[in-house]
Amino acid sequence: MTKNTRPAPSARTRIRRIAEKANYETQMLYDIIDEAYVCNLAFNAGDSTHCIPTACWRDGHYLYIHGSNGSRMVKALLSGIQTSIAITHIDALVLAKSAFNHSMNYRSAVIYGTFEAVEGDEHKAAALDVFMDKIAAGRKHQARPGNAQELAATTVLRISLDEAAAKVSNKQAPEDNVEDLDLPVWAGLLPMKVTRGEPIAANNVAVSTPDYVRDWAE
Numbered sequence: 001m002t003k004n005t006r007p008a009p010s011a012r013t014r015i016r017r018i019a020e021k022a023n024y025e026t027q028m029l030y031d032i033i034d035e036a037y038v039c040n041l042a043f044n045a046g047d048s049t050h051c052i053p054t055a056c057w058r059d060g061h062y063l064y065i066h067g068s069n070g071s072r073m074v075k076a077l078l079s080g081i082q083t084s085i086a087i088t089h090i091d092a093l094v095l096a097k098s099a100f101n102h103s104m105n106y107r108s109a110v111i112y113g114t115f116e117a118v119e120g121d122e123h124k125a126a127a128l129d130v131f132m133d134k135i136a137a138g139r140k141h142q143a144r145p146g147n148a149q150e151l152a153a154t155t156v157l158r159i160s161l162d163e164a165a166a167k168v169s170n171k172q173a174p175e176d177n178v179e180d181l182d183l184p185v186w187a188g189l190l191p192m193k194v195t196r197g198e199p200i201a202a203n204n205v206a207v208s209t210p211d212y213v214r215d216w217a218e
């Protein structure tokens with residue numbers, strides 16, 4: 001159960017269903033975004049609603065995305081339409097004695113609002129540097145920065161994190177019905193996490209291995 005020091009920032013971010021899992025703390029929101037490489041972004045365009053996965057990163061109180069100028073998603077978001085973004089981390093599968101009581105432990109965030117374009121090559125490059133450093137700390141000083149043509153072809157957008165909420169489920173055990181407790185069925189948690197594999201080098205003649213590559217695998 002979460003003790004919130006802040007209220008939900010808006011009516012549409014107030015978690016109603018299993019409200020005790022609501023977390024409106026800014027740090028929880030930041031942690032969920034910072035651990036994510038991808039968000040799922042929903043918007044209306046044309047005659048349909050779309051939900052598109054795309055890379056994301058955070059700088060200050062904004063979530064950033066980028067894309068080709070020609071992308072439908074980018075063009076739609078630049079028109080100022082409302083969007084909703086979801087980010088999810090699964091921490092465990094929760095296996096109960098009954099099928100009905102199965103669940104998952106998770107940390108998720110939902111963000112609402114409108115995107116704005118990051119204008120000017122200098123600001124765009126700075127935002128993309130933060131993305132490079134999210135991929136690997138120090139990488140922005142090593143990879144060739146985007147040139148004028150590459151920057152011109154790329155749109156960088158950001159959305160304020162003012163209207164967002166997190167939901168956290170962190171059960172220590174499944175919640176079984178009393179009458180099910182003696183059933184001869186295994187119950188418990190199957191923890192899960194994203195793991196880092198061994199790096200696979202490519203075309204690295206006369207390049208020393210940076211620390212973030214050497215230390216990558218778990």
Ligand SMILES: Cc1cc2nc3c(=O)[nH]c(=O)nc-3n(C[C@H](O)[C@H](O)[C@H](O)COP(=O)(O)OP(=O)(O)OC[C@H]3O[C@@H](n4cnc5c(N)ncnc54)[C@H](O)[C@@H]3O)c2cc1C
Nearest residue numbers: 012013014015016017088090104106108109110165166167
């Ligand atoms: C990994 C995972 C698996 C899930 N599986 C199921 C499932 O199988 N069935 C099911 O019904 N639900 C599932 N949920 C919960 C689901 O995300 C919703 O919270 C739930 O369905 C209630 O939806 P609602 O629109 O009625 O919520 P409401 O409480 O009415 O939503 C109000 C507002 O709360 C916020 N909100 C709602 N859910 C979340 C969330 N998860 N994270 C952050 N903010 C949120 C949004 O701003 C939303 O507009 C799962 C969640 C996760 C992360």
